[in-house]
Amino acid sequence: MQRIRTAIVGASGYTGMELLRLLLTHPGVELVAATSRQEAGKPLSAVFPRFNRAPGAELAFMEPDPDAIAATGAEVAFLALPHGVAAEIARALLDRGLRVIDLSADFRLRDAAVYEEFYGHAHPAPDLLTRAVYGLPEVRSETIAKADLVASPGCYPTSILLPLLPLLREKLVDHSTVVANSMSGVSGAGRKADLSLLYVECNESARAYGVPKHRHLSEIEQELSIAAGEKVTISFLPHLIPLNAGIVTTTTAKLLPGVAPERIGEALESAYAESEFVRLLGRGGCPDTKNVARTNFIDIGWQFDARTGRVILLSAEDNLGKGAGGQAVQSFNLMHGFPETAGLQNF
């Protein structure tokens, strides 16, 4: 397998760490740059002792300077940076001929006004929005393959969209009744020194947050609307629970009149028959984060409640895996003609 010269920009957070984990051992990757302002100059394995002896882990973190990154000969860059910051460096790297896989929110929305509404500041690079592809490989693998700017989806959106999109596409459920409940592990909040993220604060703690208008709603509704062919507005209820990694999402919606419940299962099977990373557990299947942790799988089960007429969609993924780093690597594989599972066959 040809090895692509690859950079990770912003590699000292949890998403960056997962990208390192995946890319250091990816057969089609030569990691040529990993940036971190705070850790510049230190070897990867000094900051993340876990990677000690991984091939390439002697590489030192560098400053996130576009020219320096380009000078490494990098052909593609993963960006694991805060929104707002990512757009700027994405442009600089695109200008220098790199392909960019951005894991921030900066290029996920097609409409700069929606970005401003949800993120609270003007979009930093609205002209690039049309160039970007929302990188959900199960939905638009061909566009991703040809893209030079991929906006890798958020962790919550992935866990909601994959079970729900086929049902909206086939018009099986009433989208005005969608309520999506998610529980995320703490790594989803990032690797930052914040009292609320301390072990003692999060252990034995479970709580909702960010209701009713979490930022991820914007991309969720955008993609649902595309699938439904009309504007979709849903309720999204995120919670923080004491896990290192993992998201469980349980979504309900009313089955449309006259639709047989079996069509739920059929729609899922038809949508994901060829998908390497969607594992369908069928009716009654209850996904568990422990079965997907450190993998790129999303497990999906479903139920139908005849008493209320509601479909129940259940999903579990690793928020750092299929919800972030793994999915971005999946797009990378598509972009380079590699098998979709290259570097992602972890169990």
Added chain:
Amino acid sequence: MQRIRTAIVGASGYTGMELLRLLLTHPGVELVAATSRQEAGKPLSAVFPRFNRAPGAELAFMEPDPDAIAATGAEVAFLALPHGVAAEIARALLDRGLRVIDLSADFRLRDAAVYEEFYGHAHPAPDLLTRAVYGLPEVRSETIAKADLVASPGCYPTSILLPLLPLLREKLVDHSTVVANSMSGVSGAGRKADLSLLYVECNESARAYGVPKHRHLSEIEQELSIAAGEKVTISFLPHLIPLNAGIVTTTTAKLLPGVAPERIGEALESAYAESEFVRLLGRGGCPDTKNVARTNFIDIGWQFDARTGRVILLSAEDNLGKGAGGQAVQSFNLMHGFPETAGLQNF
């Protein structure tokens, strides 16, 4: 304070342990009996070393024999037994003149047919159902005070009913749109040797279970229907998460047309102005299990999502506290004319 001679029947599970913790130090309780088939003959403090040196912890577990319990002079008995088993011993103790506070499901439902539908066997004592009071103190304190058979509510139902009942009573939300999502700590599954409850299985695991027709739905819908004045059917989505104790519930429902969102807060404040154990966090408040663990409090916050027209009710309680043992002790206090907070002022 007068001390009531008190028994706990089935005191070696987690609910029993919480009752022991509360009753051993309750100023109005003289614990005269604690039963456990497996542990009969052993002092409480041998089975639960935590209670070593608690006043009364030298008491030995005894067999759950009604005559023996009555012979201790017990005036009241808490039952922390499996459903089906509880009814039989409740009758025996009532016949011997004890008042009974049952923490199982056996007397929570008014309709024996609903019991059979949800619990899978005929009700063991249908004639006692009219004698029992569903013991939610915030809703029917006066009836509880006079009752000789109190059916203490389930953990999930408490976390759903307390925020939702005032809204149904005042007809603020469309009850056909109610979706209640709950996350429970592992003690809710009981103290039983079961592979699925092992540390290694539950740690780093989050998953839904029991959808779409968890047993607790029966009592939830019964009480909601009474409040609404018509039959209510809802969706209930329970999850197991890695906590020792605690339940977080997030419930959504559509606000009825023409209702001002502020009425949500007003309804809650009006319902619970005098309630010692309901702490209202107001609009935007996000309850956290860590703030209610080992207490009898339920914390309640709410939000309104103008985009979808949905109210969001958030609650947190300790499933063993307000969700089980604490609430039962609260009923005990009402039944004996004690201050409602007696023995329950833990922080």
Added chain:
Amino acid sequence: MQRIRTAIVGASGYTGMELLRLLLTHPGVELVAATSRQEAGKPLSAVFPRFNRAPGAELAFMEPDPDAIAATGAEVAFLALPHGVAAEIARALLDRGLRVIDLSADFRLRDAAVYEEFYGHAHPAPDLLTRAVYGLPEVRSETIAKADLVASPGCYPTSILLPLLPLLREKLVDHSTVVANSMSGVSGAGRKADLSLLYVECNESARAYGVPKHRHLSEIEQELSIAAGEKVTISFLPHLIPLNAGIVTTTTAKLLPGVAPERIGEALESAYAESEFVRLLGRGGCPDTKNVARTNFIDIGWQFDARTGRVILLSAEDNLGKGAGGQAVQSFNLMHGFPETAGLQNF
């Protein structure tokens, strides 16, 4: 019970939080001041929602100004401040007529030179050292009762000293062979925004740290030397493990020639026959943090290994309880003629 006007200086950390928990419900305490630079002006219950509805929790945090504290009429102050900072405010409060219970390390050592060796800076108030009492109630309750400056012991030292002191006093073990191994929950590291204390960093992590010369060695060796009547130097091996609270310590030492192993148990029983908070589990007893969490108990077991001639001492305490706040309140009780267990009967 008379209520003593009491202040907590530095009440927004984990030790401060535990002191608040204990003192808000202590029958002999009127909490008149709680200080925190960061939280000044906010009610206690706003910073710690857990205390919402606790009597007195409407009190607002104030700045740690000695005159303002004295102006509240406080008769006694607990200091939960970093070492170095505590000494200064202790002097100011003593000068204003308050008695002081200091939970920092500033007054634990009798020798200012040892302080400087272990803490890396000159002692801030060496003239006060002779005035201070090392506040281990099981060892010197009478001196504590009369003291106006109590240096409450560290968490690790308490867990090591209580099992070991009687053996050194009675010359049962060779003190040159002592190795003390401790495992502490994360709250022992304090409530500070530090990457290494994040949930994701500490969960699923266990590691030694601070070897070979942790600061607590200084007070451990001081007290062991007093008991032995000669200079004692030991090995102390602290570890951080994923618990919110609790310390388990396992200490080994060679039994001296000719000493019968039974004398270990006898020495412990004789030393702690009257101690309210030392629970002796006897030979073969293995203390567990879960049995002492949120209590002021220390559980102690022991073993003798005839193969190696080593005694094994096992102890468990709550690092915030008997290891910090609880023990300080125990001294407070002694200082005010209250029953030693006042406000500390938690199970």
Added chain:
Amino acid sequence: MQRIRTAIVGASGYTGMELLRLLLTHPGVELVAATSRQEAGKPLSAVFPRFNRAPGAELAFMEPDPDAIAATGAEVAFLALPHGVAAEIARALLDRGLRVIDLSADFRLRDAAVYEEFYGHAHPAPDLLTRAVYGLPEVRSETIAKADLVASPGCYPTSILLPLLPLLREKLVDHSTVVANSMSGVSGAGRKADLSLLYVECNESARAYGVPKHRHLSEIEQELSIAAGEKVTISFLPHLIPLNAGIVTTTTAKLLPGVAPERIGEALESAYAESEFVRLLGRGGCPDTKNVARTNFIDIGWQFDARTGRVILLSAEDNLGKGAGGQAVQSFNLMHGFPETAGLQNF
């Protein structure tokens, strides 16, 4: 790479699960049999949903019948069975021409009398003891390579032996002063329905157990004695802490008179210069379980305490990895002429 037809006998426990994880993706393995009495007939992926879509996970568990195993054409079998049971099936498989890698204790001891002393029953196959090799690859890779019966070391022993053996071999420390303290995650206790292993019992719990004569002492002392050239007896203090996987061990011993502390580091470096899975962190390095979880690495650091003259050896490994399944696969690689790291390059 040639693929060896391989069986796992006893594949439904935690060690079996780790072996499955490693062998399903090992490039030199064709998994032809996995046995489990309880799960016979079910596909691996039904019992362990995590392995769904792993190559080979459609294989069904079979009964542990030696003839049936041999009939699959298996050339080698890993045994993850309880001690006592393993010996019997080992003999049957050896008789049928398979090579055996046994992860139980049955073949670890050279002396059947020591086995009986520590395991409480006569050795089930004493005649095979001379045929077995204690499979610590860092110590005797060449003998392992040629063996047909490998006794893979216990989890605790591995974490103690690897840091300590070089020091005994080079006579740097006084072996009569060795005290080894270990903390293990809960998976080390096995996958069995036992109240003491429930989530609620283990979470927030830390405790010693099995002192002073844990079964693993027998193999630890055997191997230390071989290295020292004389009989070694040590103290071993195991603890259970709330982790899924991982062991941290901290061992102390007196440096022998006249030995320079630097020789500790030199001995370790010299012993493990060529070792793929021993990562030396040097003086002051503090290994952390999180850096070795799900790998075959053991991280080793050390310190010298001039105050007491004691060396401190620190190690961390995954008890299921280097402490069990990973190490067994490492022996498998040696036995088949594969690179030692084949199938074990996880990060």
